[in-house]
Amino acid sequence: MKHGTAKTEAFLRLCAVLVLLLTACLVGFDSQTKYVIFIYRKATFRDLKALLVLVYVVSVAAGYNLLQLGKCSKSAWYKENLGSNIYVAWLCFLLDQVAVYVTFGANSAALEASVLAIKGAQEFQWMKLCNKYTRFCFQIGGALACGYVACILMAWISLISAFNLFRLYSPKQFLLLKRRG
Template sequence: MELKKIMKTEILLRICAVLDLVLTACLVRLDTQTKRFTFFDRKATFRDLDALQVLVYVATVAAGYNLLQLIKCSVSAAVSFEGNWKGSYLYLAWVCFLLDQIAVYITFMANSAALQASLLAVTGAKDFQWMKLCNTFTRFCVQIGGSLLCGYMACLLMAFTSSISAFNLFRLYSPKRFLLLKGS
């Protein structure tokens, strides 16, 4: 009964993570703002900062990965594992655990890089003669800030999912096996 609650929690966390990641990618990708200057128009898009482009791609791939894991969780919740499944499931549990860890770290890295680049756009850099872009494109910067908040929320949800994945992996090992390994 306890494993069913854990499985339902994992499914709920993955659904929320997919929604947050899709929201992050859409907010960053579709965010544009055009300002009319004296003789020309200047348009701010996600393509102006390489870190925002990377964030869109990473959030999209992470959402796809979590969607695949969600399908796996739904199928494994519907099928009862009985008999001698522990050996083959152990390898799958290791792969899922490692992929969950990789997804969390890469998503966190992409969000942090986008945050750093966005802070540079907010503060500017006098030494390099870079102006503060957010004084000119305020709506664009506010929407990017909201998308970064969604991205970090997705990272947090995926970290919780990764801890459930770790639990699912390490519950397959018996305490007797660890004691035999420890004594060697």
């Protein structure tokens, strides 16, 4: 059971790393040059702060999951129960939670910025942009979809972390119940 959980976690983390890297690459290498009003203008992810932040956040999240993956595989090799250290389990749990929330928040912010770029905001005289840079926008859309897949994977991982953490409290809880009954 324990070994099974560790394997599942390692697999999920590997998937998360790959999807996060895919997201970073899709956003980072997205560019389109268009001839607009007498000049060539190149659209990149640097034009929109939200996309820049997304690339950084996603890269850091991928690095973090890679580190955790190293820990997982080590644990599987040596068959050591590293998770039995309560401080390590709490740290992993909290870091996993922070990672998933930060990634989700950055993704949602980028989504909002993209929706504004697609629809514009008439009241503010913010014009639409995606009718000009169509291919660019489609690639960003794909990247955001990947980002949400990564968030779901990371939420799943944080659920496993929570399980691994609160399971450690079970003997204490059991003793409490025993004292009561």
